[in-house]
Amino acid sequence: xxxxxxxxxxxxxxxxxxxxxxxxxxxxxxxxxxxxxxxxxxxxxxxxxxxxxxxxxxxxxxxxxxxxxxxxxxxxxxxxxxxxxxxxxxxxxxxxxxxxxxxxxxxxxxxxxx
Amino acid sequence: xxxxxxxxxxxxxxxxxxxxxxxxxxxxxxxxxxxxxxxxxxxxxxxxxxxxxxxxxxxxxxxxxxxxxxxxxxxxxxxxxxxxxxxxxxxxxxxxxxxxxxxxxxxxxxx
Numbered sequence: 045x046x047x048x049x050x051x052x053x054x055x056x057x058x059x060x061x062x063x064x065x066x067x068x069x070x071x072x073x074x075x076x077x078x079x080x081x082x083x084x085x086x087x088x089x090x091x092x093x094x095x096x097x098x099x100x101x102x103x104x105x106x107x108x109x110x111x112x113x114x115x116x117x118x119x120x121x122x123x124x125x126x127x128x129x130x131x132x133x134x135x136x137x138x139x140x141x142x143x144x145x146x147x148x149x150x151x152x153x154x155x156x157x158x
Numbered sequence: 159x160x161x162x163x164x165x166x167x168x169x170x171x172x173x174x175x176x177x178x179x180x181x182x183x184x185x186x187x188x189x190x191x192x193x194x195x196x197x198x199x200x201x202x203x204x205x206x207x208x209x210x211x212x213x214x215x216x217x218x219x220x221x222x223x224x225x226x227x228x229x230x231x232x233x234x235x236x237x238x239x240x241x242x243x244x245x246x247x248x249x250x251x252x253x254x255x256x257x258x259x260x261x262x263x264x265x266x267x268x269x
Binding site for chain 2: 048084136144147148151
Protein backbone atom coordinates (compact mmCIF):
# COMPACT_ATOMS: atom_id res chain seq x y z
CA UNK A 45 0.00 0.00 0.00
CA UNK A 46 1.22 3.47 -0.85
CA UNK A 47 2.03 5.39 2.33
CA UNK A 48 1.28 8.86 0.95
CA UNK A 49 -0.97 8.94 -2.08
CA UNK A 50 -2.13 11.92 -4.05
CA UNK A 51 -4.46 12.37 -7.00
CA UNK A 52 -4.47 13.26 -9.77
CA UNK A 53 -0.93 12.55 -10.90
CA UNK A 54 -1.28 14.71 -13.99
CA UNK A 55 -3.55 17.70 -14.43
CA UNK A 56 -3.77 20.08 -17.36
CA UNK A 57 -6.16 22.99 -16.97
CA UNK A 58 -6.84 26.47 -18.25
CA UNK A 59 -5.97 29.75 -16.61
CA UNK A 60 -8.64 31.02 -14.29
CA UNK A 61 -9.95 27.59 -13.34
CA UNK A 62 -10.22 26.27 -9.80
CA UNK A 63 -8.74 22.85 -9.08
CA UNK A 64 -8.04 20.53 -6.19
CA UNK A 65 -5.40 17.93 -5.47
CA UNK A 66 -6.24 15.26 -2.93
CA UNK A 67 -3.82 13.63 -0.51
CA UNK A 68 -4.13 10.76 1.91
CA UNK A 69 -1.59 9.15 4.22
CA UNK A 70 -1.97 5.78 5.91
CA UNK A 71 1.05 6.08 8.19
CA UNK A 72 -0.84 7.40 11.19
CA UNK A 73 1.22 10.59 11.10
CA UNK A 74 0.12 13.72 12.87
CA UNK A 75 1.51 16.26 10.42
CA UNK A 76 1.00 16.73 6.69
CA UNK A 77 2.55 19.11 4.20
CA UNK A 78 2.32 20.50 0.73
CA UNK A 79 5.48 21.27 -1.21
CA UNK A 80 5.90 22.90 -4.60
CA UNK A 81 8.73 21.85 -6.92
CA UNK A 82 9.51 24.20 -9.76
CA UNK A 83 11.03 23.43 -13.14
CA UNK A 84 14.54 23.71 -11.67
CA UNK A 85 13.69 21.05 -9.07
CA UNK A 86 13.77 23.56 -6.22
CA UNK A 87 11.52 22.44 -3.35
CA UNK A 88 9.51 24.99 -1.42
CA UNK A 89 7.25 24.23 1.48
CA UNK A 90 3.79 25.73 1.13
CA UNK A 91 1.94 24.51 4.21
CA UNK A 92 2.38 22.29 7.20
CA UNK A 93 -0.64 21.19 9.18
CA UNK A 94 -1.40 19.07 12.20
CA UNK A 95 -4.37 18.82 14.48
CA UNK A 96 -3.38 21.96 16.28
CA UNK A 97 -1.81 24.29 13.85
CA UNK A 98 -1.71 25.39 10.25
CA UNK A 99 1.53 27.03 9.26
CA UNK A 100 1.46 28.90 6.02
CA UNK A 101 4.50 29.95 4.11
CA UNK A 102 3.93 33.67 3.82
CA UNK A 103 5.06 33.69 0.21
CA UNK A 104 2.20 31.43 -0.89
CA UNK A 105 -0.64 33.36 -2.59
CA UNK A 106 -3.98 33.16 -0.82
CA UNK A 107 -5.40 31.50 -3.93
CA UNK A 108 -3.90 28.35 -2.44
CA UNK A 109 -5.68 26.83 0.53
CA UNK A 110 -5.26 23.52 2.34
CA UNK A 111 -8.28 21.70 3.65
CA UNK A 112 -8.08 18.80 6.07
CA UNK A 113 -11.25 16.79 6.68
CA UNK A 114 -9.35 14.52 9.08
CA UNK A 115 -5.86 13.66 10.23
CA UNK A 116 -5.19 11.38 7.29
CA UNK A 117 -6.15 13.81 4.55
CA UNK A 118 -4.86 17.18 3.42
CA UNK A 119 -6.25 18.46 0.15
CA UNK A 120 -4.92 21.45 -1.76
CA UNK A 121 -7.36 23.85 -3.39
CA UNK A 122 -6.18 26.37 -5.93
CA UNK A 123 -8.41 29.18 -7.15
CA UNK A 124 -8.00 31.28 -10.28
CA UNK A 125 -5.06 29.30 -11.64
CA UNK A 126 -2.23 31.22 -13.26
CA UNK A 127 0.47 30.12 -15.70
CA UNK A 128 3.08 30.43 -12.95
CA UNK A 129 1.29 27.82 -10.90
CA UNK A 130 2.53 25.14 -13.28
CA UNK A 131 4.75 22.88 -11.18
CA UNK A 132 4.87 19.57 -9.40
CA UNK A 133 3.05 19.55 -6.08
CA UNK A 134 4.06 17.05 -3.44
CA UNK A 135 2.05 16.00 -0.46
CA UNK A 136 4.04 14.67 2.49
CA UNK A 137 3.68 13.61 6.10
CA UNK A 138 5.72 13.06 9.25
CA UNK A 139 5.13 11.70 12.71
CA UNK A 140 5.28 15.11 14.35
CA UNK A 141 5.84 18.63 13.20
CA UNK A 142 8.56 18.99 10.65
CA UNK A 143 11.55 19.41 12.87
CA UNK A 144 13.71 16.35 13.18
CA UNK A 145 11.34 13.78 11.77
CA UNK A 146 11.69 11.98 8.48
CA UNK A 147 9.28 13.33 5.91
CA UNK A 148 7.51 10.85 3.65
CA UNK A 149 6.52 12.13 0.23
CA UNK A 150 3.79 11.24 -2.20
CA UNK A 151 4.61 10.68 -5.85
CA UNK A 152 3.66 14.17 -6.92
CA UNK A 153 0.98 15.85 -8.98
CA UNK A 154 2.13 17.46 -12.22
CA UNK A 155 0.03 20.58 -12.77
CA UNK A 156 0.17 22.35 -16.12
CA UNK A 157 -1.77 25.57 -16.57
CA UNK A 158 -2.37 26.61 -20.19
CA UNK B 159 18.46 29.99 10.68
CA UNK B 160 19.71 26.91 8.92
CA UNK B 161 20.62 26.37 5.31
CA UNK B 162 21.97 23.77 2.93
CA UNK B 163 24.31 24.14 -0.03
CA UNK B 164 24.77 21.38 -2.53
CA UNK B 165 27.90 21.91 -4.59
CA UNK B 166 27.28 21.06 -8.21
CA UNK B 167 23.83 20.99 -9.71
CA UNK B 168 24.88 18.21 -12.04
CA UNK B 169 27.36 15.37 -11.52
CA UNK B 170 28.22 12.82 -14.19
CA UNK B 171 30.09 9.58 -13.53
CA UNK B 172 30.79 6.39 -15.42
CA UNK B 173 29.18 3.15 -14.40
CA UNK B 174 31.35 1.53 -11.73
CA UNK B 175 32.99 4.79 -10.70
CA UNK B 176 32.85 6.46 -7.30
CA UNK B 177 29.88 8.70 -6.65
CA UNK B 178 30.48 11.80 -4.51
CA UNK B 179 27.72 14.34 -3.98
CA UNK B 180 28.62 17.29 -1.80
CA UNK B 181 26.51 18.93 0.87
CA UNK B 182 27.41 21.66 3.32
CA UNK B 183 25.08 23.01 5.94
CA UNK B 184 24.80 25.78 8.45
CA UNK B 185 22.87 25.43 11.67
CA UNK B 186 22.88 27.16 15.03
CA UNK B 187 21.97 23.93 16.85
CA UNK B 188 23.14 20.33 16.40
CA UNK B 189 21.52 19.38 13.13
CA UNK B 190 19.75 16.35 11.84
CA UNK B 191 20.88 15.70 8.27
CA UNK B 192 19.15 13.81 5.49
CA UNK B 193 19.69 12.67 1.94
CA UNK B 194 16.67 12.07 -0.24
CA UNK B 195 16.59 10.66 -3.78
CA UNK B 196 14.05 11.50 -6.46
CA UNK B 197 13.80 9.18 -9.46
CA UNK B 198 12.22 10.55 -12.63
CA UNK B 199 8.51 11.28 -12.27
CA UNK B 200 8.47 10.13 -8.67
CA UNK B 201 8.42 11.63 -5.21
CA UNK B 202 11.35 11.95 -2.84
CA UNK B 203 12.36 8.96 -0.77
CA UNK B 204 14.75 8.83 2.15
CA UNK B 205 18.23 7.44 1.42
CA UNK B 206 19.71 7.94 4.86
CA UNK B 207 19.78 10.27 7.81
CA UNK B 208 22.08 11.35 10.60
CA UNK B 209 20.63 12.16 14.01
CA UNK B 210 23.21 11.50 16.73
CA UNK B 211 25.91 8.94 17.41
CA UNK B 212 28.01 7.34 14.70
CA UNK B 213 29.00 9.92 12.13
CA UNK B 214 29.18 7.46 9.23
CA UNK B 215 25.67 6.60 8.19
CA UNK B 216 24.75 3.81 5.81
CA UNK B 217 21.65 4.00 3.70
CA UNK B 218 19.80 2.08 1.03
CA UNK B 219 21.25 1.03 -2.32
CA UNK B 220 24.85 1.09 -1.09
CA UNK B 221 24.98 4.80 -0.29
CA UNK B 222 26.59 6.25 2.79
CA UNK B 223 27.32 9.69 4.16
CA UNK B 224 29.65 11.04 6.81
CA UNK B 225 28.80 13.87 9.17
CA UNK B 226 31.83 16.09 9.67
CA UNK B 227 31.07 18.79 12.18
CA UNK B 228 34.39 20.58 11.72
CA UNK B 229 33.72 20.92 8.01
CA UNK B 230 29.93 21.37 8.36
CA UNK B 231 29.56 18.75 5.67
CA UNK B 232 27.46 15.68 4.97
CA UNK B 233 28.71 14.36 1.65
CA UNK B 234 27.03 11.36 0.03
CA UNK B 235 29.14 8.58 -1.47
CA UNK B 236 28.78 5.25 -3.20
CA UNK B 237 31.83 3.19 -4.18
CA UNK B 238 30.50 2.00 -7.52
CA UNK B 239 27.81 3.74 -9.53
CA UNK B 240 25.06 1.79 -11.20
CA UNK B 241 22.88 2.94 -14.06
CA UNK B 242 19.87 2.78 -11.76
CA UNK B 243 21.44 5.46 -9.52
CA UNK B 244 20.65 8.15 -12.08
CA UNK B 245 18.32 10.53 -10.23
CA UNK B 246 18.06 13.85 -8.42
CA UNK B 247 19.56 13.90 -4.93
CA UNK B 248 18.56 16.34 -2.20
CA UNK B 249 20.41 17.08 1.00
CA UNK B 250 18.33 18.46 3.88
CA UNK B 251 19.00 19.85 7.35
CA UNK B 252 16.54 20.10 10.18
CA UNK B 253 16.40 21.52 13.68
CA UNK B 254 13.51 21.49 16.09
CA UNK B 255 11.34 23.63 13.88
CA UNK B 256 11.72 22.95 10.22
CA UNK B 257 13.57 21.13 7.47
CA UNK B 258 15.44 22.93 4.70
CA UNK B 259 16.26 21.27 1.41
CA UNK B 260 19.19 21.96 -0.85
CA UNK B 261 18.70 22.81 -4.50
CA UNK B 262 19.41 19.25 -5.57
CA UNK B 263 22.14 17.52 -7.59
CA UNK B 264 21.30 15.59 -10.71
CA UNK B 265 23.41 12.44 -11.02
CA UNK B 266 23.97 11.04 -14.49
CA UNK B 267 25.58 7.63 -14.93
CA UNK B 268 27.27 6.89 -18.25
CA UNK B 269 27.60 3.33 -19.52
